[in-house]
Amino acid sequence: MIDGFIALYIFMLAAFVGHEVIGRVPSILHTPLMSGSNFVHGIVLVGAMVALGRAETTLELSIGFIGVFLGAGNAVGGYVVTERMLEMFKSSKEKNS
Amino acid sequence: MSEFVSMNTLIETSYFIAAILFIFGLKRMSSPVTARGGIVWAGAGMVVATVVTFLFPGMTNYVLMMIAIGLGGILAWVSGKRVAMTDMPQMIALYNGMGGGAAAAIAAVELFGGVEHGLTFSVLAVLGGMIGAISFSGSMIAFAKLQGLINKSMRFKGQQVVNLLLLLATVLTAGYLVVEQGANDYVILFFVLALVLGITMTLPIGGADMPVVISLYNALTGLAVAFEGFVLQNEAMIIAGTVVGAAGTLLTQLMAKAMNRSLANVLFSGFGVESGEAMEVSGSMKPIEAPDVAVMMAFAEKILIVPGYGMAVAQAQHKVWELTQLLRDRGVDVKFAIHPVAGRMPGHMNVLLAEAGVPYDIIYDQEEINSEFATADVALVIGANDVVNPIARSDPSSPIYGMPILNADYARNVIVIKRGQGAGFSGIENALFFLDQTRMLYGDGQAMASELISEIKAL
Numbered sequence: 406m407i408d409g410f411i412a413l414y415i416f417m418l419a420a421f422v423g424h425e426v427i428g429r430v431p432s433i434l435h436t437p438l439m440s441g442s443n444f445v446h447g448i449v450l451v452g453a454m455v456a457l458g459r460a461e462t463t464l465e466l467s468i469g470f471i472g473v474f475l476g477a478g479n480a481v482g483g484y485v486v487t488e489r490m491l492e493m494f495k496s497s498k499e500k501n502s
Numbered sequence: 503m504s505e506f507v508s509m510n511t512l513i514e515t516s517y518f519i520a521a522i523l524f525i526f527g528l529k530r531m532s533s534p535v536t537a538r539g540g541i542v543w544a545g546a547g548m549v550v551a552t553v554v555t556f557l558f559p560g561m562t563n564y565v566l567m568m569i570a571i572g573l574g575g576i577l578a579w580v581s582g583k584r585v586a587m588t589d590m591p592q593m594i595a596l597y598n599g600m601g602g603g604a605a606a607a608i609a610a611v612e613l614f615g616g617v618e619h620g621l622t623f624s625v626l627a628v629l630g631g632m633i634g635a636i637s638f639s640g641s642m643i644a645f646a647k648l649q650g651l652i653n654k655s656m657r658f659k660g661q662q663v664v665n666l667l668l669l670l671a672t673v674l675t676a677g678y679l680v681v682e683q684g685a686n687d688y689v690i691l692f693f694v695l696a697l698v699l700g701i702t703m704t705l706p707i708g709g710a711d712m713p714v715v716i717s718l719y720n721a722l723t724g725l726a727v728a729f730e731g732f733v734l735q736n737e738a739m740i741i742a743g744t745v746v747g748a749a750g751t752l753l754t755q756l757m758a759k760a761m762n763r764s765l766a767n768v769l770f771s772g773f774g775v776e777s778g779e780a781m782e783v784s785g786s787m788k789p790i791e792a793p794d795v796a797v798m799m800a801f802a803e804k805i806l807i808v809p810g811y812g813m814a815v816a817q818a819q820h821k822v823w824e825l826t827q828l829l830r831d832r833g834v835d836v837k838f839a840i841h842p843v844a845g846r847m848p849g850h851m852n853v854l855l856a857e858a859g860v861p862y863d864i865i866y867d868q869e870e871i872n873s874e875f876a877t878a879d880v881a882l883v884i885g886a887n888d889v890v891n892p893i894a895r896s897d898p899s900s901p902i903y904g905m906p907i908l909n910a911d912y913a914r915n916v917i918v919i920k921r922g923q924g925a926g927f928s929g930i931e932n933a934l935f936f937l938d939q940t941r942m943l944y945g946d947g948q949a950m951a952s953e954l955i956s957e958i959k960a961l
Contacts, residue, residue, distance in 0.1 A: 409622070412732055412740070419728075419741045423748030426529045432760055432867075434534060435753065435848035440594050441531040442749050443720050445524050445544055447597075448742040449604040449727045450571075451555045452734050456611040457570070458561030465611050466563065470570050472607025477574030479601035480552075484545050485582030486593050491531070491538045493587075493856045 440487040447480030509557060516554035517738035523547030524742045528749065551738050574600075587857050588814040591846040592648035595716045598723055599641025605634030605726035606693065612733055613679060613689045623733055624680040630729030632676055632696045637722045639700030644716050647709055648846065657706045662770065668699045703769070710888065711768045713847030714757050718765070721750025760842040762905040787923060790941035792950060795917050796957030802879035804835040806871065808910055809855070811845050812885020812920070816947030819858035822884060825955050826860070832958075837864050839871040839881075839908050841889035872909050881913035883934070885920075885947050891932045902930060916940040919950045 430438055453476040457469030527544030530536040556564070578597065585593045609631025646652045672695040679688055707715055724746030731739025758765050799805060807826065813819055826836045838860065844851035855865060875881060883890055890910040894902045910916055911934050918935055920942060934940060943950055 415737070415740055416728065416744055419744035420748040422525055423528075423745035423750075424752055426525060426745065427532055427749040427752045430532045430753075430756070431534070432756070432842050432848040433852045434532065434537065435757060435760075436590065436594075436845075436850045436853060437537060438528075438531050439717050439720055439750070439753055439847070440590070441528060441541055441544065442724070442746045442753070443594050443598045443601070444541070444548075445528060445742050446601050446720075446724045446727045446746045447548060448520070448524070448551060448739050449601050449608070449723075449730070450548075451551050452608050452727070452730050452736055452739050453604045454552070454555045454567055454571075455558055455561070455734055455736065456608045457563055457567055458558060459615075460563060460611055462614075464614055466566065468607050468610045468614070469563070470566055472604045472611065473567055473570035474574040475600040475607065476604035477571040478578040479597050479604060480548055480578075481575040482578030482582045482593065482597035482600070484541065484548070485579055486585070486590060486597065487531075487541045488538075488545075489582070490587075490590065490853055491541055493853060 437487060437490045440483065440490060444480065444483030444487050447476065447483050450476030450480045452476070509559060513554050513557060514737070516550050517736070520547035520551035520738045521741040523550070525745060528745065587854055588811070588845075589649070590853070591713060591716060591850065592645045595641045595644040595648065595712075595719070598716065598720050599638045599645065602634040602637030602641060602719065602723040602726055605723065605730050606631050606638055606696075607634075608730045608734065609634060610689065610693060612730075613683075614686060621680070624683060626729045627733045628676045628679050628692070630726045630733065631693065632672060633722050633729070634726035635693055635696035636700035636703070637719045637726060639697040640704040641700075641716065641719045641723075643701055643704040644712050644719065647704075648712055652705075661702070661706055665699070665702055668695060668702060672696050672699055707768065710843075711761075711763065713843070714754060714761065714763070714765070714768050716847075717750060717754040717757050718769075721747050721754055724748075724750050757843075757848055760848050785936035785938075787935050787942045788940065790917070790943055792943060792945075792953040793957050795941070795943055796954050796961065798915060798917070799829060799834070799880055799882070799954065800832060800958050800961050802834055804837075804874075804878045805829060805880045805882060806837050806839045806875060806878045806910075806913065808839050808841070808881060808883045808886045808890055808908055809844060809851060810841075810884065810886025810889065811851075812887070813947050814845065814851075814854045814885065816885065818884065818947035818951050819854055819860070821948050821951035821955065823855075823858045823860050825951050825958070826864075828955060828958055837866055837871065837874070839866055839868070839875075839910075841868055841886070841908050842906075844886065844889060868906060868908055875909040875912040878913040880915045880917060881910040883910055883916065883918045884951075887920075887932055888930065890934050891930065892937075893930065893933045896933075900930060910934060911937055911940075914939060917943055919943045919945065919947055921946060 453472035457473050460466045460469040523543050524547045527540045530540030609627050612627045675692040724743045728740050728743030829836050840851050842848050890908050892911045893900045894905045894907045
C-alpha cells in the first residue's frame with residue numbers, strides 16, 4: 406500500500422529524476438526525446454488493463470476496452486515512431502565516421 | 503496464500519525493473535551516441551510490465567483485453583511504420599492523445615465503479631481524468647491541425663473568458679464528484695466539459711506553436727498517468743508518469759526558449775492576433791528563372807542552403823542533396839543552415855536531412871552558421887519562411903519580433919524557392935522576399951531542384 410507521504414516522496418523523487426535525466430539535451434534530439442517520453446507514458450496501458458480486468462457492468466467494460474485500446478496505441482505507436490527516428494540518427498553518424 | 507504473496511512479489515519486482523529500464527532508457531535517449539539503445543531499453547521495460555500485468559490477481563475479461571491490445575497495437579504499428587518523416591510531429595500528438603485518453607478512461611472506470619474511495623484517491627482520480635481528457639482532445643486537435651484537417655486558427659472575441667469559464671465549470675464539477683461519489687450523470691458532464699476545454703484551448707493556437715503545445719500535452723499525459731497510478735496503486739505508472747511529466751515540462755520550456763516564446767505567450771496570446779498594425783512591407787518580389795540561378799550557383803564560392811518544412815513537404819530533400827553534391831564536386835562550398843525550429847519542431851529538420859543521406863558535417867546550427875551569411879555568395883532558401891524573416895529583428899510590433907532568425911538577408915544574393923506568393927506558416931509577410939538582392943524562383947521545391955541540377959550539368 407502506498408499512502409500519503411510515501412506517495413509524495415515517490416512523486417518528488419521521480420520528478421527530480423525526470424528533470425535531471427533530460428538535463429542538457431542538444432536541440433537536435435528534442436523531437437526524438439519527446440517521442441521517447443511519449444512512449445514511456447504508454448505504461449498507462451498497464452493501468453487500463455487492470456481497470457478492464459476488474460470491470461463488471463457493460464459501461465465499465467466499454468470504457469475499459471477503449472482505455473486498453475488507446476493505451477496499446479500509445480505504447481506501440483510511441484515505440485515504432487521513436488525507433489524509426491533514432492535509427493536514422495545512427496545511420497547518419499556511421500556515414501560520417 | 504503463499505502463492506498469492508509470491509505472485510505479488512513477482513509483479514512488484516517486474517514493475518521495479520520496468521521503472522529502472524524506463525529511466526535508464528530515457529537517459530540514454532538524451533545523447534545521440536546511445537539514443538538508439540535507449541528506446542530498446544525502455545521498450546523492454548514496457549514488455550516486462552505489460553506481460554506481468556496479465557498475472558494480476560482478481561482479473562477477468564482477458565479476451566476483451568487481448569482484442570483491445572491487438573487492435574490498438576496493430577493500428578498504431580501500421581500507422582507508425584507508414585507515416586512519412588515529415589508527418590512525425592502529428593503522429594506523436596496522436597499517440598500522446600491516446601495515452602491521455604487511456605488515463606481518462608481509467609479515471610472513468612474508477613468513478614463509475616461507485617467504490618467508496620478516500621479523499622486523496624478521489625481527488626487524484628478526478629484530477630488525472632481531467633488532465634487526461636484535456637490532453638486527449640487537445641492532442642487530437644493538434645493532430646488535425648498539423649495534418650491539415652483543420653486549416654484555420656479559430657479565434658473570437660472573449661475566447662479567453664469562455665475558456666476560463668469552461669475551466670471553472672470543469673473544476674467545479676470535479677469538486678462535486680469528489681464530495682458526492684457515484685453521481686454518474688455528473689461524471690459524464692465532467693468528462694464532456696474537460697474534452698471541450700481541451701478543444702477550445704487548442705483551436706486558437708497557431709500551427710507554428712503546435713510543437714510546444716504537443717510537448718506540453720505530452721507532459722500533461724505523463725502527469726495524468728502518474729495520478730491514475732496512485733489511484734490504482736501501481737508504482738510503474740507513478741514513476742514512469744512522473745518522470746515523463748517532469749522531463750516533458752523541461753522539454754517544453756527548452757522548445758519554447760528555442761522559439762523565443764514563453765509558454766504563457768504560446769497558450770494565451772493567440773499568435774498574430776495583435777499584429778494588425780504591423781509594418782507594411784514595401785517593394786516588390788522579383789522573379790527569376792532556373793537557368794539564371796544555375797549559373798549563379800555554379801560559379802559561386804560559398805552557398806548556404808536554408809531548408810524549411812516546405813522542402814520536406816515537397817519531398818525535395820533528396821534532390822537538394824543531389825544538387826549539393828553536384829556543386830561540391832565543382833568546388834563550391836555548400837553548407838546547410840538549420841534554424842532550431844526548422845521543420846515542425848526542434849531537431850525535426852536534422853531527422854529529415856539525415857533521411858536523405860546528408861552527412862552531419864555540412865549541417866550547421868544557427869549559432870555556428872549565422873556569422874557566415876555575410877561572406878556567402880548565395881543563400882538558397884527552400885521552403886523556409888518565418889525563420890529568415892528580418893522583421894523579427896526590426897519590427898517590435900510583429901508577433902515574431904525577437905525570435906532568433908537565420909541572417910539570410912546578409913548574403914550577397916538570396917534565392918527563394920517557393921510555390922507561390924502567399925505568406926508563411928504564421929501568416930506574416932516576409933520582408934526578405936522584397937529585398938533588392940532577393941530573387942524568387944517560383945515552383946515546386948522538388949521540380950525546381952531537378953531543374954537546377956540539369957541546368958548545372960549542362961553548363
